[in-house]
Amino acid sequence: MGDIENIDNLLALEALLQVTFHNRSLLLRAITHHSCCSETALRDSYDTLEFLGDAIISAHVVEYIYRSFPNASEGDMTALKSEVVSRRVFALIGQQLGLFPFIRVDIANLRTFNERSRDSLCADVLEALVGAIHIDQGAEVARDFVARAILPMVEQVSVQADTNPKGRLQKIILQRTGSLPRYRVLEQSGRNNDRIFLVGVYDQETLLGLGKASSIKEAGRLAAREALETLQKQRGKASIIDVGDESQPQL
Template sequence: MAESTSDLAELEARLQITFHDRRLLERALTHHSCCPETAIRDSYDTLEFLGDAIISAHVVEYIYRNFPEASEGEMTSLKSEVVSRRVLSRIGRQLGLFEFVRVDTASLRTFNERSRDSLCTDVLEALVGAIHIDQGPEVARDFVARWILPVVKDVHKQLFNSNPKGRLQNIVLQRSGCLPR
């Protein structure tokens, strides 16, 4: 639970960002279970919405620029996997975000490893939204480039290696103009 100034300073050091308005950072870490009456104003939900869109936009642009020979379908698959809970929660865990999340687990019906992953994903997205609001679009872009974009090539390799049938279909389609029968 991040409540002390030293906790927030530790997180800012991990993120390599110093917030002008620490209330935005606190909000990005606060699950709506901690503030059910004022969740719209005090929880990370709307920051998560903004951050999700920002991350997606930067990931899509990166894919477009770095995989120009990929089809729209391949780009869509790659983007979907990069911004998935599985991938973003792994990044959130690498940053150690869960230890800073403010959540009232007693008010949740269930709390398990999947909940932890979901919280890490939500908070990572909310942090990107908070960074964008507090620091501006360039700092948010730099954060995404530092923490999220490096996984795109690894995810691409995994997707490419895990679907040989799809790979063959794409090769035939590119060479002949029609799918194999």
């Protein structure tokens, strides 16, 4: 990428971020994957900025959760924080912001490149950009960016009640049957570097939910979420039946 193209790219990124950098070389570093500078990666890639940004985002998310959910338990806050600062959510935010076209990566130097790679790069660069903004602009500008780009996701995740579906399902199954839900890998497809797993979650031998994802952990989480939705529907139907029974005349 030439110098003029670099400048145009960085100006467009600044407009997207609503932040004008004093030191644009820092911004360039925040979007540069180490595959582009293997010999000088420590100085020229985003790795250490990503480390800094991750810590800054986590601190702001924790403070926001603490202030916004004063009646939540420590466990609830921890679960919500873990979901908001997950790679999955950061990747989603990065994609929604439109970061990928700005990322400097040498795909030829990567062992594989697929949709997971794209998501991972977006998550990395989001964190690195927060670190770069903090260094270049100061704590308040970084806080404003996090508040604008990331903190709205706290409310969204909370409303979806998707913070820890496996933990919530475990509590429900323990209360119902005294046993733990069991997760089974039912299918595997794709090549070694691009696997898709189908996972089922069971209450004893009863299938409660299915999840499909590129990792067993994520497939299990999706299966637990589907199981919770199934159990919620069952409870709703049971409530309707109970009300109907009570409305019948007593003999």
